[in-house]
Amino acid sequence: MGLKPLLTKDFHTENLEQLAVYERTGGYAGFKKALEMQPDELVELVKKSGLRGRGGAGFPTGNKWSFLPKGVYPRYLVCNADESEPGCFKDRYLMEKSPHQVLEGILIASYAIGCNLAFIYIRGEYLPQHEALEAAIEEARQAGYLGKNVLGKGYEIDVILHRGAGAYICGEETALLTSLEGYRGEPRLKPPFPAIKGLYGKPTVVNNVETVANLPHIVINGADWFGAMGTPTGKGTRVWCMSGHVNRPGNYELENGTPIRELIEEHGGGVWKNRKLKAFQPGGASMMVLLPEHLDVGLDFDAIQKAGSLAGAGAMVVMDETTCMVDAARRYVKFFHHESCGKCTPCREGTFWMSNLFDRFEAGDAKATDVDLLLDIGYSIDGRSFCPLGDASTWFPRSVIKFFRDEFLEHVSEKGCPFKRTAQEAVA
Amino acid sequence: MALAKGTIEEITTRAARYPSKQSAIIPALWAVQHEQGYVTKDAMGEIAQILALPPSLIEATASFYSMFLTRPEGRHDVVICVNAPCMLRGADEMTAYLGQQLGVRDGQTTKDGAITWHSTIECLGACGGAPMMQVDHHFEENLTPERIDAIIQRLRRGVAPGEGAAGPEHASDRIKPSRSGGEGPSASATEPLRRKSPKRAN
Ligand SMILES: Cc1cc2nc3c(=O)[nH]c(=O)nc-3n(C[C@H](O)[C@H](O)[C@H](O)COP(=O)(O)O)c2cc1C
Ligand code: SF4
Ligand code: FES
Numbered sequence: 001m002g003l004k005p006l007l008t009k010d011f012h013t014e015n016l017e018q019l020a021v022y023e024r025t026g027g028y029a030g031f032k033k034a035l036e037m038q039p040d041e042l043v044e045l046v047k048k049s050g051l052r053g054r055g056g057a058g059f060p061t062g063n064k065w066s067f068l069p070k071g072v073y074p075r076y077l078v079c080n081a082d083e084s085e086p087g088c089f090k091d092r093y094l095m096e097k098s099p100h101q102v103l104e105g106i107l108i109a110s111y112a113i114g115c116n117l118a119f120i121y122i123r124g125e126y127l128p129q130h131e132a133l134e135a136a137i138e139e140a141r142q143a144g145y146l147g148k149n150v151l152g153k154g155y156e157i158d159v160i161l162h163r164g165a166g167a168y169i170c171g172e173e174t175a176l177l178t179s180l181e182g183y184r185g186e187p188r189l190k191p192p193f194p195a196i197k198g199l200y201g202k203p204t205v206v207n208n209v210e211t212v213a214n215l216p217h218i219v220i221n222g223a224d225w226f227g228a229m230g231t232p233t234g235k236g237t238r239v240w241c242m243s244g245h246v247n248r249p250g251n252y253e254l255e256n257g258t259p260i261r262e263l264i265e266e267h268g269g270g271v272w273k274n275r276k277l278k279a280f281q282p283g284g285a286s287m288m289v290l291l292p293e294h295l296d297v298g299l300d301f302d303a304i305q306k307a308g309s310l311a312g313a314g315a316m317v318v319m320d321e322t323t324c325m326v327d328a329a330r331r332y333v334k335f336f337h338h339e340s341c342g343k344c345t346p347c348r349e350g351t352f353w354m355s356n357l358f359d360r361f362e363a364g365d366a367k368a369t370d371v372d373l374l375l376d377i378g379y380s381i382d383g384r385s386f387c388p389l390g391d392a393s394t395w396f397p398r399s400v401i402k403f404f405r406d407e408f409l410e411h412v413s414e415k416g417c418p419f420k421r422t423a424q425e426a427v428a
Numbered sequence: 429m430a431l432a433k434g435t436i437e438e439i440t441t442r443a444a445r446y447p448s449k450q451s452a453i454i455p456a457l458w459a460v461q462h463e464q465g466y467v468t469k470d471a472m473g474e475i476a477q478i479l480a481l482p483p484s485l486i487e488a489t490a491s492f493y494s495m496f497l498t499r500p501e502g503r504h505d506v507v508i509c510v511n512a513p514c515m516l517r518g519a520d521e522m523t524a525y526l527g528q529q530l531g532v533r534d535g536q537t538t539k540d541g542a543i544t545w546h547s548t549i550e551c552l553g554a555c556g557g558a559p560m561m562q563v564d565h566h567f568e569e570n571l572t573p574e575r576i577d578a579i580i581q582r583l584r585r586g587v588a589p590g591e592g593a594a595g596p597e598h599a600s601d602r603i604k605p606s607r608s609g610g611e612g613p614s615a616s617a618t619e620p621l622r623r624k625s626p627k628r629a630n
Contacts, residue, residue: 088551
């Protein structure tokens with residue numbers, strides 16, 4: 001348990017983004033080894049390793065690959081680099097520091113699933129990372145890792161870097177594929193899942209940046225080595241993005257199962273300004289709030305779920321005792337309202353009404369009964385939306401109402417935000 | 429304004445790489461925005477012609493994505509994040525300060541045409557360096573009033589007379605931003621200025 005740099009092991013190496021330097025740290029040895037194996041062997045290896053997707057849902061990567069229908073070609077690999085979940089900034093870091101590691105992972109995955117054309121869908125704001133990847137792809141092409149006959153082994157692969165243009169929903173895999181096809185980025189009905197009918201109607205695997213970055217290491221060191229790290233159902237490491245009221249925010253790669261307390265107190269240097277911890281939120285904007293009593297929960301998909309939240313995309317937002325939980329929830333609700341693609345009514349209208357109600361609480365215009373009205377709206381969105389964005393827009397606010405209902409009522413009785421007032425009084 | 433030859437070439441090259449030319453719509457919109465600073469209806473018509481697709485399709489796609497601008501803005505874009513992780517570290521205070529210093533409201537352009545600023549509820553993926561803002565394509569992290577002052581000064585200096593003329597710098601403007609640090613304060617203060625769009629009418 002604890003810090004375990006696997007993906008980030010060489011990140012202190014200068015110029016790691018350059019091919020020669022990356023190769024010196026052992027780079028592309030995984031892809032070379034993979035090319036000596038049968039694609040099926042690779043799928044089995046990744047299955048056996050227990051690697052689960054790092055994009056949010058934690059789906060076993062090898063299993064996802066094996067869902068592709070036999071004999072149907074072409075098939076595509078799409079690397080999801082749209083990272084837009086509030087609280088997350090790990091993929092940006094991975095792409096910028098070691099674009100070749102991400103690319104090598106994409107090449108391994110492509111070879112394993114029998115794909116000759118892969119895509120990277122990167123969020124529009126990540127321009128330096130786009131540049132890093134573009135340069136890496138060019139270098140790799142020159143070196144023969146990409147092309148019509150990779151390293152003389154008869155394998156053909158090309159990678160297209162595709163830049164998004166500002167839409168959180170395009171991180172959802174079906175919306176991403178729709179967007180990649182040139183349309184408005186609206187989600188599609190599942191099933192059929194992308195593995196059966198994905199990009200251009202062909203079998204497609206969508207994998208997150210951090211997920212693919214694990215692959216070179218698994219190929220080199222084996223499934224048992226990978227499986228020895230982490231927890232029985234959460235192998236390996238994760239890069240946690242810590243933000244908010246800690247002394248040292250940033251990315252920390254920890255072995256799965258490491259207690260949350262260690263992340264916040266040891267690596268993050270504890271809550272800033274010698275204040276007390278009020279709450280924290282793993283996973284990202286979508287996920288439920290947890291309390292100091294949950295500090296000893298392990299950083300692991302299943303453990304966090306058991307505690308009442310979700311590990312999601314690996315965010316850790318820390319909130320100290322001065323935080324207005326109502327305002328925190330308000331920001332997320334406004335975000336979901338802004339990012340709702342508008343395709344279905346529960347999400348489009350529901351996030352609008354939640355957002356309005358939250359504004360009323362902050363402005364001091366809310367009534368006590370509005371707390372339950374918020375919950376009612378939440379129930380009419382969750383489970384009734386077309387895609388998980390709608391559902392997830394209700395999770396954090398509902399969990400905040402569950403644990404901090406009094407704060408909502410204080411906003412009513414004090415006709416405004418009690419926390420802002422204290423802050424103003426403090427400087428007065 | 430007709431599209432430059434380089435832009436048209438870029439669009440056709442992109443289109444040839446995808447299994448479906450329709451996938452080149454977003455890359456084409458980017459190419460146009462890099463050349464002209466924003467995307468007009470006329471330009472979308474040209475994209476439609478180049479790709480042999482209906483103009484309505486280009487317009488429907490373009491209107492979905494928040495990063496495509498439909499009208500000219502200041503020579504520099506400043507976007508400050510106010511989502512929860514940034515709020516926790518003082519994004520509201522920094523937003524108020526920024527607005528005060530620029531003297532115009534959220535969404536507006538400064539009188540000298542140098543800077544258009546707005547706040548955003550979209551997390552920009554730099555919460556570890558909060559509060560933060562995006563200046564053109566570069567992230568400025570760990571903002572303080574002093575840092576904001578320095579950035580504004582730098583942007584205003586960068587558009588001094590003589591520098592505003594359009595040059596053949598399309599390729600370098602395209603994707604050559606200064607690098608932002610993965611963690612902690614970015615080293616940007618010392619990095620050279622990059623203009624958002626070289627061919628913008630002042
Ligand atoms: C609203 C929404 C946004 C998402 N955003 C992202 C994202 O930015 N990056 C990502 O990798 N996955 C995102 N996902 C998850 C993807 O749909 C998909 O599960 C993931 O990319 C699969 O990769 P993995 O199996 O490697 O985790 C999002 C899902 C939803 C519902
Ligand atoms: S739930 Fe929201 S984001 Fe998802 S399809 Fe419906 S409107 Fe679009
Ligand atoms: S919340 Fe502001 S960058 Fe993430």
